[in-house]
Amino acid sequence: MIPVCRLEDLPAGDSVRLDTTPPVAVFNADGELYAIDDTCSHQDASLSEGWLEGCLIECPLHAASFDLRTGRPTCLPARRPVRTHQVYVEDGVIHVLVASATGATGDGDASAAGKGSAA
Protein backbone atom coordinates (compact mmCIF):
# COMPACT_ATOMS: atom_id res chain seq x y z
CA MET A 1 0.00 0.00 0.00
CA ILE A 2 1.36 3.34 -1.00
CA PRO A 3 0.22 6.47 0.82
CA VAL A 4 -0.77 9.15 -1.70
CA CYS A 5 -1.87 12.28 0.14
CA ARG A 6 -4.48 13.46 2.60
CA LEU A 7 -8.03 13.19 1.33
CA GLU A 8 -8.60 16.93 1.58
CA ASP A 9 -5.53 17.52 -0.60
CA LEU A 10 -7.18 15.82 -3.58
CA PRO A 11 -10.38 17.77 -4.21
CA ALA A 12 -13.01 16.67 -6.72
CA GLY A 13 -11.78 17.05 -10.28
CA ASP A 14 -8.15 16.81 -9.28
CA SER A 15 -5.49 14.19 -9.84
CA VAL A 16 -2.08 13.26 -8.52
CA ARG A 17 0.74 11.24 -10.06
CA LEU A 18 2.80 8.73 -8.08
CA ASP A 19 6.40 8.28 -9.18
CA THR A 20 6.19 4.51 -8.91
CA THR A 21 7.47 2.20 -11.64
CA PRO A 22 5.39 2.41 -13.72
CA PRO A 23 3.81 5.66 -12.50
CA VAL A 24 0.26 5.57 -11.17
CA ALA A 25 -2.36 8.32 -11.34
CA VAL A 26 -5.00 8.84 -8.67
CA PHE A 27 -8.17 10.77 -9.50
CA ASN A 28 -10.99 12.27 -7.51
CA ALA A 29 -13.90 12.01 -9.93
CA ASP A 30 -16.77 13.86 -8.31
CA GLY A 31 -16.01 12.31 -4.94
CA GLU A 32 -15.08 8.81 -6.10
CA LEU A 33 -11.40 7.90 -6.00
CA TYR A 34 -9.77 5.86 -8.76
CA ALA A 35 -6.22 4.78 -9.54
CA ILE A 36 -4.91 3.70 -12.93
CA ASP A 37 -1.53 3.46 -14.62
CA ASP A 38 -0.52 7.03 -15.42
CA THR A 39 0.97 6.39 -18.86
CA CYS A 40 -1.42 6.36 -21.78
CA SER A 41 -1.39 2.96 -23.46
CA HIS A 42 -1.18 4.63 -26.87
CA GLN A 43 1.91 6.83 -26.56
CA ASP A 44 3.97 8.26 -23.77
CA ALA A 45 1.79 10.83 -22.03
CA SER A 46 0.73 11.37 -18.43
CA LEU A 47 -2.98 10.74 -17.88
CA SER A 48 -2.84 12.64 -14.59
CA GLU A 49 -2.44 15.75 -16.75
CA GLY A 50 -5.50 14.86 -18.79
CA TRP A 51 -9.02 16.18 -18.88
CA LEU A 52 -11.31 14.58 -16.30
CA GLU A 53 -15.01 14.43 -17.03
CA GLY A 54 -17.17 12.13 -14.97
CA CYS A 55 -15.44 8.75 -14.97
CA LEU A 56 -13.54 9.42 -18.18
CA ILE A 57 -10.01 10.73 -18.45
CA GLU A 58 -8.87 12.20 -21.78
CA CYS A 59 -5.17 11.93 -22.61
CA PRO A 60 -3.51 15.34 -23.02
CA LEU A 61 -1.55 14.27 -26.11
CA HIS A 62 -3.94 12.59 -28.57
CA ALA A 63 -7.29 12.70 -26.81
CA ALA A 64 -7.58 8.97 -26.18
CA SER A 65 -10.14 8.49 -23.43
CA PHE A 66 -10.18 5.87 -20.66
CA ASP A 67 -12.87 4.73 -18.25
CA LEU A 68 -11.39 5.08 -14.76
CA ARG A 69 -13.60 2.23 -13.50
CA THR A 70 -12.25 -0.37 -15.90
CA GLY A 71 -9.11 1.12 -17.46
CA ARG A 72 -10.59 0.44 -20.85
CA PRO A 73 -10.17 2.95 -23.68
CA THR A 74 -13.48 4.41 -24.85
CA CYS A 75 -12.15 5.76 -28.13
CA LEU A 76 -9.16 5.67 -30.45
CA PRO A 77 -6.24 6.11 -30.75
CA ALA A 78 -5.73 3.98 -27.62
CA ARG A 79 -6.55 0.32 -28.15
CA ARG A 80 -5.08 -1.28 -25.02
CA PRO A 81 -6.46 -0.80 -21.52
CA VAL A 82 -4.45 0.66 -18.67
CA ARG A 83 -4.22 -1.21 -15.36
CA THR A 84 -6.52 -0.21 -12.55
CA HIS A 85 -5.46 -0.23 -8.90
CA GLN A 86 -7.33 -0.35 -5.62
CA VAL A 87 -7.72 2.82 -3.58
CA TYR A 88 -8.32 2.98 0.19
CA VAL A 89 -8.78 5.84 2.60
CA GLU A 90 -7.36 5.21 6.06
CA ASP A 91 -7.30 7.83 8.78
CA GLY A 92 -7.95 10.51 6.22
CA VAL A 93 -5.05 9.43 3.99
CA ILE A 94 -5.51 8.04 0.48
CA HIS A 95 -3.62 4.80 -0.21
CA VAL A 96 -3.15 2.85 -3.41
CA LEU A 97 -2.64 -0.89 -3.62
CA VAL A 98 -0.74 -1.24 -6.88
CA ALA A 99 -1.79 -4.29 -8.85
CA SER A 100 1.09 -6.72 -9.28
CA ALA A 101 2.81 -6.31 -12.60
CA THR A 102 2.31 -9.92 -13.55
CA GLY A 103 -1.14 -10.53 -12.09
CA ALA A 104 -3.06 -7.60 -13.47
CA THR A 105 -2.66 -7.17 -17.16
CA GLY A 106 -5.07 -4.32 -17.27
CA ASP A 107 -7.67 -6.45 -18.95
CA GLY A 108 -10.31 -4.14 -17.65
CA ASP A 109 -11.85 -6.49 -15.11
CA ALA A 110 -14.21 -4.16 -13.31
CA SER A 111 -14.07 -6.25 -10.15
CA ALA A 112 -10.38 -5.44 -9.82
CA ALA A 113 -10.98 -1.75 -10.29
CA GLY A 114 -10.32 -0.17 -6.96
CA LYS A 115 -12.81 2.45 -6.02
CA GLY A 116 -12.62 4.40 -2.86
CA SER A 117 -15.11 6.96 -1.78
CA ALA A 118 -14.07 10.43 -0.86
CA ALA A 119 -17.55 11.27 0.28
Place this chain on the structure above:
Amino acid sequence: MRAVIVVGASLAGLYAARELRAQGFDGRLVVIGAEPHPPYDRPPLSKSFLTGTADEDRLALADEEETAELAAEWLLGTRVRALDARGRTVVLDDGRTVTGDGVVIATGAAARRLPGPPLAGVHTVRTLDDARALRADLTRGPQRVVVIGGGFIGAETASSCAVLGHDVTVVEAAPLPLAAQLGPQMASVCAGLHARGGVALLTGVGVAGLRGAAGRSVTAVELADGRLLPADVVVVGIGAIPNTQWLAGSPLAVDDGILCDDGCVTTLPQVVAVGDVARVGGARAEHWTSATEQPRAAVRNLLAGHTVESAHSLPYFWSDQYGSRIQFAGHRTSGDIARIVEGSSADPGGDPTAGARGGGLLAVYERAGRTTAALAIDCARPFMKARRGLAADRAAELAGV
Protein backbone atom coordinates in the same frame (compact mmCIF):
# COMPACT_ATOMS: atom_id res chain seq x y z
CA MET B 1 -22.51 2.27 -52.75
CA ARG B 2 -21.19 -1.25 -53.26
CA ALA B 3 -17.43 -0.88 -53.48
CA VAL B 4 -15.02 1.71 -52.10
CA ILE B 5 -11.31 1.93 -52.83
CA VAL B 6 -9.02 3.53 -50.25
CA VAL B 7 -5.74 4.54 -51.88
CA GLY B 8 -3.16 4.82 -49.11
CA ALA B 9 -2.75 2.47 -46.16
CA SER B 10 -1.27 4.77 -43.56
CA LEU B 11 -2.96 6.70 -40.75
CA ALA B 12 -5.56 8.58 -42.83
CA GLY B 13 -6.29 5.57 -45.04
CA LEU B 14 -6.83 3.28 -42.07
CA TYR B 15 -9.05 5.84 -40.32
CA ALA B 16 -11.07 6.17 -43.55
CA ALA B 17 -11.53 2.39 -43.66
CA ARG B 18 -12.62 2.43 -40.02
CA GLU B 19 -15.07 5.25 -40.67
CA LEU B 20 -16.55 3.48 -43.68
CA ARG B 21 -17.41 0.47 -41.54
CA ALA B 22 -18.43 2.57 -38.54
CA GLN B 23 -20.81 4.56 -40.73
CA GLY B 24 -22.47 1.43 -42.04
CA PHE B 25 -20.75 0.75 -45.33
CA ASP B 26 -20.86 -3.05 -45.74
CA GLY B 27 -19.74 -3.40 -49.33
CA ARG B 28 -16.43 -4.33 -50.87
CA LEU B 29 -13.56 -2.38 -49.31
CA VAL B 30 -10.16 -2.37 -51.00
CA VAL B 31 -7.19 -0.69 -49.31
CA ILE B 32 -4.11 -0.10 -51.48
CA GLY B 33 -0.77 0.74 -49.87
CA ALA B 34 2.52 1.55 -51.60
CA GLU B 35 4.56 0.32 -48.66
CA PRO B 36 4.68 -3.40 -47.87
CA HIS B 37 3.81 -2.78 -44.21
CA PRO B 38 0.37 -2.85 -42.65
CA PRO B 39 -0.69 0.58 -41.29
CA TYR B 40 1.77 1.96 -38.76
CA ASP B 41 2.16 5.16 -36.78
CA ARG B 42 4.82 7.57 -38.04
CA PRO B 43 5.36 9.99 -35.12
CA PRO B 44 7.55 7.58 -33.12
CA LEU B 45 9.89 7.02 -36.10
CA SER B 46 11.97 10.12 -35.31
CA LYS B 47 11.72 9.60 -31.55
CA SER B 48 11.23 6.39 -29.56
CA PHE B 49 11.72 4.12 -32.57
CA LEU B 50 15.00 5.79 -33.48
CA THR B 51 16.32 5.66 -29.93
CA GLY B 52 15.27 2.03 -29.62
CA THR B 53 12.77 2.45 -26.78
CA ALA B 54 9.86 1.43 -29.02
CA ASP B 55 9.98 -1.47 -31.42
CA GLU B 56 8.04 -2.11 -34.58
CA ASP B 57 5.21 -3.91 -32.82
CA ARG B 58 4.50 -0.66 -30.95
CA LEU B 59 4.02 1.14 -34.26
CA ALA B 60 1.16 -1.03 -35.51
CA LEU B 61 -2.08 0.93 -35.86
CA ALA B 62 -4.47 -2.01 -35.99
CA ASP B 63 -4.31 -5.41 -34.34
CA GLU B 64 -5.37 -8.68 -35.95
CA GLU B 65 -8.82 -8.57 -34.44
CA GLU B 66 -9.55 -5.11 -35.80
CA THR B 67 -8.05 -5.91 -39.15
CA ALA B 68 -10.34 -8.93 -39.39
CA GLU B 69 -13.36 -6.82 -38.41
CA LEU B 70 -12.63 -4.32 -41.17
CA ALA B 71 -13.07 -7.11 -43.72
CA ALA B 72 -11.01 -5.25 -46.30
CA GLU B 73 -8.94 -6.51 -49.21
CA TRP B 74 -5.42 -5.27 -48.67
CA LEU B 75 -3.15 -4.62 -51.61
CA LEU B 76 0.09 -3.75 -49.85
CA GLY B 77 3.39 -3.07 -51.56
CA THR B 78 1.29 -1.89 -54.49
CA ARG B 79 1.75 1.48 -56.12
CA VAL B 80 -0.98 3.22 -58.05
CA ARG B 81 -0.33 4.77 -61.40
CA ALA B 82 -3.57 6.49 -62.42
CA LEU B 83 -7.18 7.32 -61.72
CA ASP B 84 -9.51 7.06 -64.70
CA ALA B 85 -11.41 10.02 -66.08
CA ARG B 86 -14.63 9.08 -64.28
CA GLY B 87 -12.80 8.72 -60.99
CA ARG B 88 -13.99 5.17 -60.43
CA THR B 89 -11.11 2.99 -61.56
CA VAL B 90 -7.64 2.95 -60.07
CA VAL B 91 -4.82 1.63 -62.23
CA LEU B 92 -2.09 -0.20 -60.35
CA ASP B 93 1.60 -0.09 -61.24
CA ASP B 94 1.47 -3.54 -62.82
CA GLY B 95 -1.44 -2.52 -65.04
CA ARG B 96 -4.17 -4.22 -63.05
CA THR B 97 -7.24 -2.14 -62.28
CA VAL B 98 -9.59 -1.89 -59.31
CA THR B 99 -13.03 -0.37 -59.78
CA GLY B 100 -15.39 1.04 -57.17
CA ASP B 101 -18.28 3.48 -56.75
CA GLY B 102 -16.26 5.59 -54.36
CA VAL B 103 -12.60 6.43 -53.89
CA VAL B 104 -10.83 7.77 -50.79
CA ILE B 105 -7.41 9.17 -51.60
CA ALA B 106 -4.95 9.07 -48.70
CA THR B 107 -1.63 8.82 -50.52
CA GLY B 108 0.15 11.16 -48.12
CA ALA B 109 3.35 13.02 -48.88
CA ALA B 110 6.92 12.00 -49.65
CA ALA B 111 10.04 13.39 -48.04
CA ARG B 112 11.67 16.10 -50.12
CA ARG B 113 15.21 15.11 -51.11
CA LEU B 114 18.31 17.01 -52.06
CA PRO B 115 19.33 16.89 -55.71
CA GLY B 116 22.35 14.83 -56.66
CA PRO B 117 23.33 11.18 -56.89
CA PRO B 118 22.46 8.88 -53.97
CA LEU B 119 25.13 8.55 -51.29
CA ALA B 120 25.26 6.02 -48.47
CA GLY B 121 24.68 7.61 -45.08
CA VAL B 122 22.11 10.12 -46.37
CA HIS B 123 18.64 9.64 -44.94
CA THR B 124 15.14 11.03 -44.75
CA VAL B 125 12.76 10.14 -41.91
CA ARG B 126 9.36 9.52 -43.39
CA THR B 127 8.74 5.81 -43.65
CA LEU B 128 9.45 2.80 -41.49
CA ASP B 129 12.09 1.69 -44.00
CA ASP B 130 13.72 5.16 -43.77
CA ALA B 131 13.85 4.93 -40.00
CA ARG B 132 15.16 1.35 -40.06
CA ALA B 133 18.01 2.40 -42.34
CA LEU B 134 18.90 5.42 -40.22
CA ARG B 135 18.73 3.37 -37.04
CA ALA B 136 21.12 0.83 -38.57
CA ASP B 137 23.63 3.57 -39.43
CA LEU B 138 23.38 5.08 -35.96
CA THR B 139 24.13 1.80 -34.23
CA ARG B 140 27.61 1.60 -35.81
CA GLY B 141 29.27 3.58 -33.06
CA PRO B 142 29.62 7.34 -32.56
CA GLN B 143 29.11 9.34 -35.72
CA ARG B 144 29.20 12.91 -36.92
CA VAL B 145 25.58 13.60 -37.81
CA VAL B 146 24.45 16.65 -39.79
CA VAL B 147 20.71 17.30 -39.86
CA ILE B 148 19.61 19.54 -42.72
CA GLY B 149 16.48 21.43 -41.71
CA GLY B 150 15.51 22.61 -38.22
CA GLY B 151 11.78 21.87 -38.46
CA PHE B 152 10.05 19.39 -36.19
CA ILE B 153 11.34 16.25 -37.92
CA GLY B 154 14.86 17.68 -38.00
CA ALA B 155 14.77 18.76 -34.36
CA GLU B 156 13.30 15.47 -33.18
CA THR B 157 15.82 13.44 -35.14
CA ALA B 158 18.70 15.61 -33.91
CA SER B 159 17.47 15.13 -30.35
CA SER B 160 17.29 11.35 -30.80
CA CYS B 161 20.78 11.24 -32.33
CA ALA B 162 22.14 13.26 -29.40
CA VAL B 163 20.49 10.89 -26.94
CA LEU B 164 22.28 8.04 -28.71
CA GLY B 165 25.61 9.78 -28.12
CA HIS B 166 26.34 11.14 -31.59
CA ASP B 167 27.94 14.46 -32.42
CA VAL B 168 25.07 16.42 -33.98
CA THR B 169 24.81 19.66 -35.96
CA VAL B 170 21.55 21.09 -37.29
CA VAL B 171 21.70 23.37 -40.35
CA GLU B 172 18.76 25.68 -40.94
CA ALA B 173 18.53 28.03 -43.93
CA ALA B 174 16.16 30.47 -42.21
CA PRO B 175 17.44 32.87 -39.54
CA LEU B 176 15.46 30.89 -36.96
CA PRO B 177 13.90 27.43 -37.19
CA LEU B 178 10.12 27.08 -36.82
CA ALA B 179 9.54 30.85 -36.98
CA ALA B 180 6.88 30.38 -39.67
CA GLN B 181 4.96 27.96 -37.46
CA LEU B 182 5.52 29.43 -34.01
CA GLY B 183 6.42 33.08 -34.54
CA PRO B 184 9.85 34.51 -33.73
CA GLN B 185 9.47 34.75 -29.97
CA MET B 186 8.45 31.19 -29.25
CA ALA B 187 10.59 29.79 -32.08
CA SER B 188 13.54 31.34 -30.30
CA VAL B 189 12.63 29.56 -27.08
CA CYS B 190 12.41 26.25 -28.97
CA ALA B 191 15.72 26.91 -30.73
CA GLY B 192 17.28 27.13 -27.28
CA LEU B 193 16.39 23.49 -26.68
CA HIS B 194 19.10 22.40 -29.15
CA ALA B 195 21.88 23.92 -27.07
CA ARG B 196 20.45 22.35 -23.98
CA GLY B 197 20.59 18.98 -25.70
CA GLY B 198 24.23 19.51 -26.70
CA VAL B 199 23.42 19.97 -30.39
CA ALA B 200 25.01 22.72 -32.51
CA LEU B 201 22.54 24.86 -34.46
CA LEU B 202 23.72 26.76 -37.54
CA THR B 203 21.10 29.16 -38.86
CA GLY B 204 20.79 31.52 -41.78
CA VAL B 205 22.90 29.38 -44.05
CA GLY B 206 21.74 27.09 -46.85
CA VAL B 207 23.25 23.87 -48.08
CA ALA B 208 25.17 23.94 -51.37
CA GLY B 209 25.47 20.19 -51.67
CA LEU B 210 26.72 16.93 -50.26
CA ARG B 211 30.30 15.67 -50.62
CA GLY B 212 31.14 12.06 -51.32
CA ALA B 213 32.04 9.98 -54.36
CA ALA B 214 29.05 8.74 -56.34
CA GLY B 215 27.82 5.42 -55.02
CA ARG B 216 29.97 5.77 -51.87
CA SER B 217 29.31 7.26 -48.44
CA VAL B 218 28.71 10.89 -47.71
CA THR B 219 31.76 12.65 -46.27
CA ALA B 220 30.62 16.21 -45.71
CA VAL B 221 27.90 18.79 -46.12
CA GLU B 222 28.96 21.86 -48.07
CA LEU B 223 27.27 25.04 -46.93
CA ALA B 224 26.29 27.93 -49.18
CA ASP B 225 29.01 30.10 -47.62
CA GLY B 226 31.68 27.53 -48.54
CA ARG B 227 32.11 25.94 -45.15
CA LEU B 228 32.41 22.16 -45.03
CA LEU B 229 30.79 20.16 -42.23
CA PRO B 230 32.35 16.68 -42.05
CA ALA B 231 29.60 14.10 -41.76
CA ASP B 232 29.24 10.33 -41.55
CA VAL B 233 25.45 10.50 -41.47
CA VAL B 234 23.23 13.18 -43.01
CA VAL B 235 19.53 13.50 -42.27
CA VAL B 236 17.54 15.57 -44.74
CA GLY B 237 14.48 17.12 -43.09
CA ILE B 238 13.37 19.75 -45.57
CA GLY B 239 9.68 19.07 -45.84
CA ALA B 240 7.43 16.80 -47.83
CA ILE B 241 5.70 16.84 -51.20
CA PRO B 242 2.13 15.54 -51.55
CA ASN B 243 1.90 12.29 -53.53
CA THR B 244 -0.26 13.46 -56.43
CA GLN B 245 1.94 12.61 -59.45
CA TRP B 246 -0.23 9.59 -60.22
CA LEU B 247 -3.24 11.89 -60.68
CA ALA B 248 -1.76 13.64 -63.71
CA GLY B 249 -4.34 13.36 -66.45
CA SER B 250 -7.19 12.69 -64.01
CA PRO B 251 -10.04 15.17 -63.68
CA LEU B 252 -8.99 16.08 -60.14
CA ALA B 253 -7.66 19.57 -59.50
CA VAL B 254 -4.20 19.47 -57.96
CA ASP B 255 -2.12 22.35 -56.62
CA ASP B 256 0.21 21.40 -53.75
CA GLY B 257 -2.29 18.73 -52.76
CA ILE B 258 -5.65 17.61 -54.06
CA LEU B 259 -8.08 20.52 -54.01
CA CYS B 260 -11.09 19.68 -51.87
CA ASP B 261 -14.02 21.61 -50.46
CA ASP B 262 -14.49 22.03 -46.69
CA GLY B 263 -15.73 18.46 -46.51
CA CYS B 264 -12.73 16.76 -48.18
CA VAL B 265 -14.73 16.26 -51.40
CA THR B 266 -12.74 16.69 -54.62
CA THR B 267 -14.01 18.00 -57.94
CA LEU B 268 -15.66 14.58 -58.37
CA PRO B 269 -18.36 13.85 -55.75
CA GLN B 270 -17.45 10.16 -55.50
CA VAL B 271 -13.80 10.95 -54.75
CA VAL B 272 -12.69 12.34 -51.39
CA ALA B 273 -9.17 13.03 -50.12
CA VAL B 274 -7.81 12.99 -46.57
CA GLY B 275 -4.56 13.49 -44.71
CA ASP B 276 -1.29 15.03 -45.94
CA VAL B 277 -2.26 14.82 -49.62
CA ALA B 278 -5.51 16.80 -49.24
CA ARG B 279 -5.87 20.56 -49.52
CA VAL B 280 -9.11 20.93 -47.59
CA GLY B 281 -10.93 24.24 -47.80
CA GLY B 282 -7.76 25.99 -48.99
CA ALA B 283 -5.27 24.56 -46.54
CA ARG B 284 -3.11 21.47 -46.40
CA ALA B 285 -2.16 20.18 -42.96
CA GLU B 286 0.57 17.62 -42.45
CA HIS B 287 -0.64 16.80 -38.99
CA TRP B 288 -1.40 13.48 -37.35
CA THR B 289 -4.59 14.88 -35.86
CA SER B 290 -5.92 16.10 -39.23
CA ALA B 291 -5.30 12.65 -40.67
CA THR B 292 -7.40 11.10 -37.92
CA GLU B 293 -10.18 13.71 -37.91
CA GLN B 294 -10.79 14.37 -41.60
CA PRO B 295 -11.90 10.81 -42.51
CA ARG B 296 -15.10 11.14 -40.47
CA ALA B 297 -16.47 14.02 -42.54
CA ALA B 298 -14.94 12.71 -45.77
CA VAL B 299 -16.63 9.33 -45.43
CA ARG B 300 -19.94 10.87 -44.42
CA ASN B 301 -19.86 13.06 -47.52
CA LEU B 302 -18.77 10.20 -49.74
CA LEU B 303 -21.65 8.02 -48.59
CA ALA B 304 -24.10 10.93 -48.84
CA GLY B 305 -23.02 11.70 -52.41
CA HIS B 306 -22.39 15.36 -51.67
CA THR B 307 -20.98 17.56 -48.91
CA VAL B 308 -23.16 17.42 -45.82
CA GLU B 309 -20.44 17.91 -43.20
CA SER B 310 -17.33 20.02 -43.10
CA ALA B 311 -14.02 18.77 -41.75
CA HIS B 312 -13.12 21.91 -39.86
CA SER B 313 -11.20 21.12 -36.77
CA LEU B 314 -8.76 23.09 -34.72
CA PRO B 315 -5.22 22.54 -35.98
CA TYR B 316 -3.15 20.70 -33.40
CA PHE B 317 0.34 19.27 -33.43
CA TRP B 318 2.99 18.23 -30.98
CA SER B 319 6.70 17.51 -30.94
CA ASP B 320 8.97 15.74 -28.47
CA GLN B 321 12.57 16.89 -28.42
CA TYR B 322 15.38 17.07 -25.84
CA GLY B 323 13.12 15.66 -23.14
CA SER B 324 10.51 18.36 -23.66
CA ARG B 325 7.04 18.13 -25.15
CA ILE B 326 5.92 20.98 -27.38
CA GLN B 327 2.18 21.27 -28.13
CA PHE B 328 0.54 23.80 -30.41
CA ALA B 329 -3.10 24.43 -31.28
CA GLY B 330 -4.92 27.06 -33.27
CA HIS B 331 -4.49 29.36 -36.24
CA ARG B 332 -1.49 31.62 -35.74
CA THR B 333 -0.87 34.20 -38.42
CA SER B 334 2.06 36.51 -38.87
CA GLY B 335 1.86 39.42 -36.47
CA ASP B 336 -0.01 37.65 -33.70
CA ILE B 337 1.53 38.55 -30.36
CA ALA B 338 2.67 35.69 -28.13
CA ARG B 339 2.13 36.21 -24.42
CA ILE B 340 3.47 33.81 -21.82
CA VAL B 341 0.68 33.12 -19.36
CA GLU B 342 2.30 30.35 -17.31
CA GLY B 343 5.92 29.62 -16.54
CA SER B 344 8.88 31.36 -18.05
CA SER B 345 10.90 31.26 -21.23
CA ALA B 346 14.11 31.16 -19.21
CA ASP B 347 14.24 27.39 -18.80
CA PRO B 348 10.98 25.86 -19.90
CA GLY B 349 12.28 22.39 -20.44
CA GLY B 350 14.46 21.75 -17.40
CA ASP B 351 17.64 19.76 -17.73
CA PRO B 352 17.27 16.64 -19.89
CA THR B 353 20.65 15.24 -18.87
CA ALA B 354 19.51 15.24 -15.26
CA GLY B 355 16.15 13.83 -16.30
CA ALA B 356 14.51 16.87 -14.73
CA ARG B 357 11.77 18.82 -16.36
CA GLY B 358 11.43 22.51 -15.82
CA GLY B 359 8.24 24.20 -14.83
CA GLY B 360 7.17 24.42 -18.44
CA LEU B 361 5.45 27.31 -20.11
CA LEU B 362 2.16 28.13 -21.77
CA ALA B 363 1.94 30.96 -24.29
CA VAL B 364 -1.17 32.25 -26.00
CA TYR B 365 -1.15 34.10 -29.30
CA GLU B 366 -3.38 37.12 -29.56
CA ARG B 367 -4.69 39.35 -32.30
CA ALA B 368 -6.97 42.30 -31.66
CA GLY B 369 -7.77 41.05 -28.18
CA ARG B 370 -8.70 37.55 -29.34
CA THR B 371 -6.76 34.37 -28.65
CA THR B 372 -5.77 32.71 -31.93
CA ALA B 373 -3.48 29.89 -30.81
CA ALA B 374 -1.68 28.36 -27.85
CA LEU B 375 1.75 26.84 -27.40
CA ALA B 376 2.97 24.78 -24.48
CA ILE B 377 6.33 23.36 -23.54
CA ASP B 378 5.94 20.72 -20.84
CA CYS B 379 2.68 22.25 -19.71
CA ALA B 380 0.09 19.69 -20.75
CA ARG B 381 -2.76 20.38 -18.40
CA PRO B 382 -3.06 24.14 -18.87
CA PHE B 383 -2.55 23.59 -22.60
CA MET B 384 -5.46 21.21 -22.70
CA LYS B 385 -7.69 23.84 -21.17
CA ALA B 386 -6.48 26.46 -23.65
CA ARG B 387 -6.96 24.07 -26.56
CA ARG B 388 -10.52 23.34 -25.48
CA GLY B 389 -11.21 27.05 -25.23
CA LEU B 390 -9.90 27.60 -28.75
CA ALA B 391 -11.99 24.71 -30.07
CA ALA B 392 -15.11 26.14 -28.41
CA ASP B 393 -14.40 29.58 -29.89
CA ARG B 394 -13.94 28.01 -33.31
CA ALA B 395 -17.17 26.03 -33.05
CA ALA B 396 -19.04 29.20 -32.06
CA GLU B 397 -17.45 31.07 -34.94
CA LEU B 398 -18.46 28.37 -37.44
CA ALA B 399 -21.97 28.35 -36.02
CA GLY B 400 -22.10 32.08 -36.69
CA VAL B 401 -22.45 33.08 -33.05
